[in-house]
Amino acid sequence: MSIKVMIVDDSAVMREAMQQMLAPHADIEVIGAALDPLLALQKMERNWPDVILLDVEMPRMDGITFLRQIMTTRPTPVVICSTLTEKGAEITLQALSAGAVEVITKPTMGLRDFLRDHARELVNAIRTASHARVRPASAPVTPRTDTRLTADALLAAPATGLRNQRTTEKIVVLGTSTGGTQALENVLCELPVNAPGIAIVQHMPERFTRNFATRLDSLCAIEVREACDGDRLLPGLALIAPGGRHMLVRRSGAQYQVEVKDGPLVSRHRPSVDVLFRSAAQHAGRNALGVIMTGMGDDGARGLKEMHEAGARTCAQDEDSCVVFGMPKEAIRLGGVDQVVALGEIPGVIMSWR
Numbered sequence: 001m002s003i004k005v006m007i008v009d010d011s012a013v014m015r016e017a018m019q020q021m022l023a024p025h026a027d028i029e030v031i032g033a034a035l036d037p038l039l040a041l042q043k044m045e046r047n048w049p050d051v052i053l054l055d056v057e058m059p060r061m062d063g064i065t066f067l068r069q070i071m072t073t074r075p076t077p078v079v080i081c082s083t084l085t086e087k088g089a090e091i092t093l094q095a096l097s098a099g100a101v102e103v104i105t106k107p108t109m110g111l112r113d114f115l116r117d118h119a120r121e122l123v124n125a126i127r128t129a130s131h132a133r134v135r136p137a138s139a140p141v142t143p144r145t146d147t148r149l150t151a152d153a154l155l156a157a158p159a160t161g162l163r164n165q166r167t168t169e170k171i172v173v174l175g176t177s178t179g180g181t182q183a184l185e186n187v188l189c190e191l192p193v194n195a196p197g198i199a200i201v202q203h204m205p206e207r208f209t210r211n212f213a214t215r216l217d218s219l220c221a222i223e224v225r226e227a228c229d230g231d232r233l234l235p236g237l238a239l240i241a242p243g244g245r246h247m248l249v250r251r252s253g254a255q256y257q258v259e260v261k262d263g264p265l266v267s268r269h270r271p272s273v274d275v276l277f278r279s280a281a282q283h284a285g286r287n288a289l290g291v292i293m294t295g296m297g298d299d300g301a302r303g304l305k306e307m308h309e310a311g312a313r314t315c316a317q318d319e320d321s322c323v324v325f326g327m328p329k330e331a332i333r334l335g336g337v338d339q340v341v342a343l344g345e346i347p348g349v350i351m352s353w354r
Contacts, residue, residue: 002026003130006049007033008040008066009081010058014106018053018081021119028126035059037066049076051129054100056082056091064094071099075136077129081106081122090211096181097215101129101323105205128178128296132323170196170287171233171256172350173249173280173307175273177203177295179323181212183343184293188220188238190347195222196289197233198350199241199249199258199280201271203295206244213240229260241271248279249288256284267299273327277303286311289353291346292337293317295327305336314338315349 005028009015015033022028031047034040036058052070056063063080070076079102082092092103102125106114176183180202188198204212209226216224216238227239227247233256241247246266248259259279266272273292277300280288290307292300294317308314314337316328321343331337341349 002029003051003126004029004031004047004049005051005053005126006031006040006044007053008035008037008058008063009033009053009055010035011055014055014081018122021116021122022126025123028123037061037063037069040066048074051126052076052078053126054078054080054095056080056095064091064098067095067098067100071134072136075099075134077101077132077134079104079122079125079129090215093181093208093212093215096212097185099134099182101132101134101178103205103208128324131296132178133325134323169233169255170289170353171249171280171284172196172198172289172291172353173200173276173284174198174291174293175201175276175295175300175303175327176293177269177273177297177299177324177327179294183317183323185216185219186343187293187346187350188216188222188224191220191222191238191350193221193236195236195350196353197235197256198238199227199233199247199276200238201241201247201273201276201300203269203271203299204243206242209240209243216240227258227260230257232257241276244270246271246275248275249283250279251283256287267302268297269299273300274303276300277307281306281310281312284312286313288312289350290314291316291350292328292331293343293346294322294324296324297326298330300327301330301334301336304331305334308336308338313353315346316340317346318342 007015007018019030032043054063078100080095080100081104213224213226222236224238245260246263250259267274290304292304304314316331316337318340319325
């Protein structure tokens with residue numbers, strides 16, 4: 001059965017180009033296109049889509065309002081296709097928080113060329129979204145080819161002997177992808193200021209991670225910021241890997257800090273969860289807790305197993321609470337997970353690790 005797609009974008013050029021680009025794919029059927037959400041709703045009432053391709057800034061009703069309405073009344077996977085600007089990045093982060101499954105960034109010029117060159121990315125996003133488990137929106141949080149490389153491309157496999165090396169500081173390393181923006185908000189907003197230091201890889205485009213961290217920092221009791229090379233992992237602090245760069249954990253005496261560096265795609269991603277987890281296995285061992293959460297694919301599964309083998313405690317989000325169960329499922333399959341818990345239980349697991 002084909003994936004039914006509704007395109008909602010105020011640009012006639014974009015709507016036409018998307019339809020032409022998706023037409024050759026037999027598993028995807030564009031059932032309609034609309035220039036704004038109100039027209040889209042009229043069409044969708046007659047034939048509800050499996051996935052909505054949604055612009056953000058449109059007349060009559062903006063994409064954020066439409067997304068929140070959809071997620072409240074009839075939750076449906078949504079892929080955001082938005083212009084990448086500083087303003088647009090913040091708006092798109094709001095969309096992710098409201099329930100969008102994927103984000104595709106588009107330029108202000110050369111849209112046809114962009115769609116031609118990024119057709120595979122958009123098609124994969126639609127296919128990913130079609131498998132997502134979307135749920136009614138929760139109440140808003142108030143302020144407080146397979147030639148892919150492995151982690152070997154950046155650092156060697158963990159050395160043995162870390163299992164019995166304890167330090168006074170303990171750290172948490174956390175990896176997530178599709179559905180992770182909402183999941184991270186749920187987890188981090190529940191942590192008190194004495195939570196252990198956390199290093200996070202969330203698959204996200206460049207320039208989005210800083211705004212994402214800033215937004216979380218405004219909501220959470222703990223401090224949240226985009227990581228800089230050499231930042232120390234401290235209690236009450238969560239560091240998010242910058243989009244487009246890898247983040248590793250390093251040990252300096254009894255303390256831990258992060259290294260932010262360039263490098264090739266690992267497990268098809270940069271930053272890669274596998275890289276973060278392997279570095280934690282290598283430099284923290286039993287002093288680390290590894291958490292793998294919702295996401296498509298298998299990035300992080302091998303690294304979590306390496307952490308497990310180095311004596312770390314490991315945890316995976318369960319299927320029922322994941323938007324996409326790919327990454328946790330693969331980690332469980334490889335045998336690197338000590339416990340499987342619902343999303344709402346992860347803050348408790350983290351705090352019990354202190």
